[in-house]
Amino acid sequence: MNAALKLPLPAPTLDADRLAQLAALTSGLSSADLYWIAAYSAALAARLPEQAGRIVVSESSVAEVGQTAGCLSIVYGSQTGNSRRVAEQLAARAEAAGLTVRLLRTGVYPVRELAQERHLVVVISSQGDGDPPDDAIGFIEFIAGKRAPKLPLLKFAVLGLGDSSYPKFCAVSRELDARLIELGASRFAPAGEADVDFDTTAAEWSAGVLETAREGLSVPNAPTRHASPLHAVSASPHYSRDNPFPASVLENQRIVSRDSDRDVRHIELSLEGSGLQYEPGDAIGVWPRNPPMLVEQWLSALKLDGTVEVEHDGRRLPLARWLSHERELTRLTRPLVAAQAAATRHGELQRVLEPGQQPAFAALLESHQPIDLLRQFPAAWDATRLVATLRPLTPRLYSIASSARVVGSDEVHLTVGVVEYFAHQSTHYGAASAFLANAGDDVPVPVFIESNERFRLPIDGSRDVIMIGPGTGIAPFRAFVQERQATAASGRNWLFFGNRHFTQDFLYQLEWQEALHSGALHRLDLTFSRDAASKVYVQQRLREHGRELYAWLRDGAHIYVCGDSAHMARDVNEALLDIIATHGGLSVEDARAWLTELLQQGRYARDVY
Incomplete structure (x- = not known):
């Protein structure tokens, strides 16, 4: 994970109003987006006034609009970072081979330029039930929609990353590949599909794509050169996904009642000596051992x-x-x-x-x-x-449940639901959760940090924040509330939490009560599905408070969802659409577009699994 740069800011030359506009514009953007804006601004400063507006800036190159014929555009859609890593590796290899490269995530790709593309590579993941990454929804909808242009001159290649334990394996990449063919484009490399152990497949596919792209872009036997990316690059930590840090267990505590038939653990790990750093919203990767x-x-x-x-x-x-x-x-x-x-x-x-x-x-x-x-x-x-x-064992990601500003940079907390149930005449176990539940002093936990730049608190601390996290989906919001209190953020914090029983499953109950008392948390709405005659879930609570929730969103609040992708996240998304349509006076189509725009702006972020 690239460490955040700690550089002194120059004295501002903008007035207070323009500084406020700049803060609002950049709120919620990832570091890659901010580097993009920095490069774009620098290019504008160099070219104004004659040619401003003709400049297209990516994370790795600057190109002119209409001059994409000799450029390899690499676009990625990533939920957990895997597609991003594959795309970045391909871009680095292509640049080193002498190709001109544009590297863009789907959320900032200017779809109006699609008709001018000549060589396009898309690396995209499928999540849940064949859904695109949140950041890619607008990109996919444009290509699938009526406004998509005919593309007879486009040559493309698509790599899909997925998980074959889901029925709609690589559904997004398959649909995208078929749609581009339908629009008249032609493949310059076969469509690729990679399972969760994607490294070897992605590397082999990328090698074939690079060779063909060099031929198509007329760069035969180009001398190898070192890429010079526009964005700042910091030293990578010694420990990573491929070289995990052996973290010792500081605490492993059950946080549900003794009579609960579920086991949820609060686990604290030591990162001392690792050099690993994290931000609220990031995940920690755990390399498990099967029970x-x-x-x-x-x-x-x-x-x-x-x-x-x-x-x-x-x-x-x-x-x-x-x-x-x-x-x-x-x-x-x-x-x-x-x-x-x-x-x-x-x-x-x-x-x-x-x-x-x-x-x-x-x-x-x-x-x-x-x-x-x-x-x-x-x-x-x-x-x-x-x-x-058998498929190789792969790491599991857990949303981090702590702010380093509060617990210290040498410590990280997790909230782990232990998977253990009886079915088919046998006890069943989860790999990582069983491993973590039994972790103690004698066995270190191999970990790494997985940055999640799409799930960040707003840069502007005066923005209100709405958090929806039933069950163990509460984890990142514990980190959010800690961080907002530590940084004295002035915006309000509203938390929706749900579980089965108030007396058994109210995770971090005392902490939330203290946060309400101290003012770190402004609103807390709860639902416990098994405590009433009819089950009530968080999406019903959202609808009950729809008028006020819409008012928060209308006034600039950021909204976050964490938890189950198969059911909860879909139900919450539908509830939000209903709320926006009802209280915003919009049609279903306009409400959907409004919510999609929040996604594109980074004001609606989901960490779902």
Whole structure:
């Protein structure tokens, strides 16, 4: 993660009104956006008055409008940062190969220029039920809509990042690829798709794209050069996703009542000596270990010996080590279902993979873990084939629940819902949550920081903030309220929280009560779905307070949502649309456009999973 630059600001030459306008304009923007504006302003200053307005500035180059024919435009849509990383790596390699490159995120891509593009690469992720990243919604809607231009001269390539444990794997990239063809564009490289272990696939796809792009842009055998990006680059910390920091556990506390049938933990980790830094809104990545009980279930179900040495990708480890440290055991994926169907030749399993069986396949993914499939449809697996078939274990991201200004830069807090339930005559576990629930003094937790620049508090502390976080979705808002109090932000803070039972599941209850008392929190609206005859969720509370909520938004408030993407986030989004339409006097279409504009401005931000 790039550390924030701590530079002294020059004395302002603008009057107070223009400084206020500048603060409002830049509120909620990411560091990449701010560097873009800085470069744009510098270019304007150099060229005014004759040619201002013809300048297009990206994070890596400056190009003229209408001169994109010799330029490779790389556009990314990213929810958690993976697509951004892949796009940045491709851009760096392309620049080093002598290509002129524009690198833009979808949220700032000027869609009016699409008709002038000649070589375009899109790296985009799918989230939840085949949804685009929040920052890419406007970009996707434009290309899918009636205003999209015909593109007979465009050559393009699309890479989709997804998770095959969801039924609509890479749905966004597939739809985008098909739509660009429909608009008359042609592929200069095949569409690519990468699962959560995307590094190798993305690197191979990028290499092919780069080779073809060099030919198409007439840069054969161009000398390698070092890219000189416009934006400031700070030294990366020693510890990262590929080299996680072994964090010691400072505290591991259950924060639900003893009689609750759920286990939620407040976990505090030490970052001392790591050099890692974080901001409210960021996530911490945890490299988990599969529970020993689950590994034993697999070995028993498959009748395999955990001590058997297995060689794969140049590494030789005991099978039990592969299963505990290296392979995904808790998430069912289409490739694993297909492998099991091929091994068993079971008709029921083969049918759910057929076209048109999407609902049945989605139901299977939702209701079964891989161990259930192995038991229900037994097949003979040898250790080597098993390791080669299973997906690599990947890190889990948890929203950070602390402000470094309050707890110190050498400490980070998490809110973890422990996954453990009984189904199909067996106890089921979550990989990371079980690992964290049992973490203590003897076992360090491998972690890294995942920056989330799209989920930031407003730069202008006078802006009001609305936070919607049921269940463990409350985590980032604990950090937000701490940060706003520490920085003496004058804007109001309104929190919506929901869970099942007031007496069992009111997470951080004393902290919220103290925040209300001290004025750090101005409003707190609660709902506990199992405490009444009929279930009431946060979206109903939003509608109940719709008039005031709309007034806050109309007057410039930022609104944040964190939690479940499959149900809660969709329901909250629909509630917001209803509120905007009802209290803003807008049609459904205009309300949707209004909410999309909030997304584009960074005033509506979601951290959903």
